Amino acid sequence: MLKLRLFFSLLLASAIMLATAAPGRADDAATILAKHFAFVGWSGAAPAFHSLVTEIKVSDKSGKLQAAGQIRHLGLAYREDTRSVRTGRESSTGFTGNVAWQSDSNGFTTPILGDAARLAIDRDIIFSEAYSSLPAAVRPSLRIAGERDPVVRVTPQHLPPFDLAFDPSNGALVQATIAPDTNITEVLRVDAYSEVLPGKRVISAFHFQSSDYRYALSEFQPNVALPVDEVEPPSQTATWTYGNPKPFPIKITQYRVLVKASVNGVPGTFIIDSGADGIVFSRNFAKKADLKSVGHAKATGVAGSSQENLVRVRSIEIGGNTLSNINASSTEESGLGADGLIGFPLFADAITTIDFSNGTLQIQDPATMHPSKAAGIHAILDLYSEIPQVPMKIDGRIPVDTFLDTGDPYLVLIPKSLVFQQHLTMLVDNTLSGYFSAHVPVGGVGGRYQIGDCGRVDSIAFGPIVYQNPKTCETTSFIGYRALVGLDFLRQFKRIIFDYPQSRMIFVPKLAAH
Numbered sequence: 001m002l003k004l005r006l007f008f009s010l011l012l013a014s015a016i017m018l019a020t021a022a023p024g025r026a027d028d029a030a031t032i033l034a035k036h037f038a039f040v041g042w043s044g045a046a047p048a049f050h051s052l053v054t055e056i057k058v059s060d061k062s063g064k065l066q067a068a069g070q071i072r073h074l075g076l077a078y079r080e081d082t083r084s085v086r087t088g089r090e091s092s093t094g095f096t097g098n099v100a101w102q103s104d105s106n107g108f109t110t111p112i113l114g115d116a117a118r119l120a121i122d123r124d125i126i127f128s129e130a131y132s133s134l135p136a137a138v139r140p141s142l143r144i145a146g147e148r149d150p151v152v153r154v155t156p157q158h159l160p161p162f163d164l165a166f167d168p169s170n171g172a173l174v175q176a177t178i179a180p181d182t183n184i185t186e187v188l189r190v191d192a193y194s195e196v197l198p199g200k201r202v203i204s205a206f207h208f209q210s211s212d213y214r215y216a217l218s219e220f221q222p223n224v225a226l227p228v229d230e231v232e233p234p235s236q237t238a239t240w241t242y243g244n245p246k247p248f249p250i251k252i253t254q255y256r257v258l259v260k261a262s263v264n265g266v267p268g269t270f271i272i273d274s275g276a277d278g279i280v281f282s283r284n285f286a287k288k289a290d291l292k293s294v295g296h297a298k299a300t301g302v303a304g305s306s307q308e309n310l311v312r313v314r315s316i317e318i319g320g321n322t323l324s325n326i327n328a329s330s331t332e333e334s335g336l337g338a339d340g341l342i343g344f345p346l347f348a349d350a351i352t353t354i355d356f357s358n359g360t361l362q363i364q365d366p367a368t369m370h371p372s373k374a375a376g377i378h379a380i381l382d383l384y385s386e387i388p389q390v391p392m393k394i395d396g397r398i399p400v401d402t403f404l405d406t407g408d409p410y411l412v413l414i415p416k417s418l419v420f421q422q423h424l425t426m427l428v429d430n431t432l433s434g435y436f437s438a439h440v441p442v443g444g445v446g447g448r449y450q451i452g453d454c455g456r457v458d459s460i461a462f463g464p465i466v467y468q469n470p471k472t473c474e475t476t477s478f479i480g481y482r483a484l485v486g487l488d489f490l491r492q493f494k495r496i497i498f499d500y501p502q503s504r505m506i507f508v509p510k511l512a513a514h
Contacts (some may be wrong), residue, residue, distance in 0.1 A: 029136040029152045035171035036164075037132060041199040044130025048200040049222035050075065056082065061212045071217070072230050076128055079231045087297045087310055089327060092234050095124050104277075104386065105327045107236035108348035111503050114401070115184045116384035118159050122178045123188070125156060126164070127203055139163055144174050153180075160184070173203070183480050186210070196220040237325055240350055240365070244320025247353070247360035255409035255487065257354060258338060259361055262317040263289045268339035272354065272361070274498070275405030275484070276343025277386035279313070279328035285339040286311060286330035297329065307331070318346070321363045341407060344386040347498045354406070355495040357510065366501040374497060376508040377463050383503055390505070392483060395458045398422050400483040402462075404505070408486030412460055412467075415482060416453075416474040426455030426472060460485065465509060467492070 042048035051074050058067040069082035069090075079094035089105035093112075100112040100120040112120055125131055131154045139151040142165050149165040160179035167174050172193060178186040187209035194204035194217070204217045250272070251258040257272040263281070266289040281291065291311040308329040316323045326345055346352060351369045353362040372378075382389040382401065392402040394414065418424065454473040459466050460483065467489050478484075490496060497506040 028138045032138070032150050032152050032166060032171075033132065033136060036166050036173060037129070037171075039171035040129060040193070040201045041197075042129060043132040044076075044125075044128055045132045047075075047129075048197055051222070051224055051226040052196070052202070053221040053224055053226070054217045055219040056080065057216045057218070058082065059214045059216070061214065063214075066213065072226060073128070074226050074228065074231045076124060076130060077228075077231045078124065079233070081234070084297075087295045089295075089310070093120075094231060094233065095120065096232070101233055102384070103233050104344070104348075106238035106325075106345055106348070107234055108238065108345065109233040109236070110348070110383040110386075110500060112382075112384050113380065113503055114382040114384070114389075115179075116382065119178055119184065119186055122156070122159055122162050123176075125159075126162065126173075126176050126178075126188070131156070141165075142175070149174050194218075194220065196222050236349065238327070238345060238349075239324050240363075241322040241324065242350075242363065242365040243322065245362070245364050245369070247355060247358070247362040248319035249359060250354075250361045252356060252359050252491070256337070257406050257487065259318060259342070261342070262315075264291070264314050266290075271336070271338045271341040271407055272346065273341040273343045273405070273407030274347065275387050275403060275407045276341050279316070279326060279340065279342050279345055280308065281311070281328065281330040281340035282336055282338075283309075283330050283332050289313075291328075291330060293330075316342075318342075319361060319363060321350075343407070347500045348386075349501060351501070352498040353495055354498075356491045357494045366499070371497050371499055371504075371506055372502070374506050374508075376497070376506040377465070379463075379505050379507065381500070381503045381505055383500060388498075388500075388505060390462065392485070393461045394422075394483065395424070396461065398424070398481070400481050402460075402482070403484040404490060405484055405486050406490055408484060410471065410488035411454075411484075411486050412457070412470045412472040412489070413475045413477075413484040413486075414457075414472060415479050416476050417479050418481065419474055424457060426457055460489070462507070465492070465507070 037043045053070065053072050056069050056071050057065060059065050065085050067082045067084050069080065071078060071080045075097065077095055077097040079092060081090060081092045083090045091105055092103040094101055100117045101109055102112055103109040135155045136152050139153045141148045141150050144165055147168070150168055151163050151165045153161050153163050155161040160182070163177040163180050164173055165175040166172065173190050175190065176188040178188065188206055189209060190203050190206050192205035193201040195201050205215065207214045258269055259272055261268060261270055268285050291313065293309040294312055295310040297308050297310055308331045311328050311330055313326040313328050314324065316326060323345060349366065351364040351366050351371060355362070379390045388404045389401045390404065392400055394400055454471060456469045457472045459468050460470055461467070470489065492510065494508045494510045499505065
């Protein structure tokens, strides 16, 4: 069950309260929007339907089908279920009317917070035509597809503004630029409209400027009876049986956090990897545990991508607790030094504590364990990628959304583009012997490596905890104001409590933490 924080519910609800009186707008903006709402035949202030069910197909640029599914709308609330053609696995995203959420192929559901949530809610407002009462102003026109299109900027409360470019001939939306002039800008291009009721149109084909995927909507069913639970998150398929709430020993080395576990009764040693969005076994271990391939997928991450076999796991027993009915994968992972790695599913529906001082792991039932009053630094997580992210600062001045990766031995990774944009200076050892420490092979998926240009930044700070002169490497695997910190940073804490059901982590410092 999705556990929601009241703070975020109230914040996001206030962002889309269309009944709030909007400040006066320029006549030009009102005229442009009136033409658009006349074209579609409705607006969020006077909706054409109370519910809408539609089929969705996702294709690549060549037209090859990649995924298909269904979207169910009930007012501003919606749920989108899609099944990958290649893997056969299902995932869901949605919006309750208050909180955006996502659910993976195991049915683990987490709230979408931060920038990802704000972008998702803006998209929902645009597709629901729910901006007729929001503040709006004319912006400079844009030349799209050879003609100048009038642009209106809409500014919802507590959300990024979005610029809407309209076809001057009929008022159809041509392009939506969400969060313009920021590092999270998203450009959505509208490719087609369809009439779902006489004189009532909705967007039926679109794509994002930064993506090769194309989205097509069809088989519209307006005003169908739709119970509220049809737009709520799906039931969880993978489940925990909590048999041991006490800490149990694990092995913490300079480079890895290792745990012993039994997969379908076969014992093995696995890396605890908060930087992985799933569970991955080595091909050899998968064979020993008789994990049959049920499909194939491509895993993407630092240093590139790799091909994986998809497997179904009956049970994983860890320290007297059992995770059952899990989707996982296997790969030809070279240099792993273990039988596999366990990522997001370990944390998704449990209170998981890694105690670095005592070398223990603890897995507890979130229904009985409530760490909200635990001592330490409490951080709200962005779990949009199923990898925890928290805000940090580089050199005391550059804010970055930072991945926390127990599977990365020691490095701090930052985008190469950020180094140039922010004129970051990294201290580099230019001696002959220092060349090798300044050009480090950064491990990634599939055993691949990316040679990173490395040095030392002044600091990376998380709240009051400052990591001085960390070894830092540039990467092209991600862009924007992002970073990744590995085990060398995380082990500076006495223990870390992973409370994913509440999108939270609690960091307990050592007495002499730095």
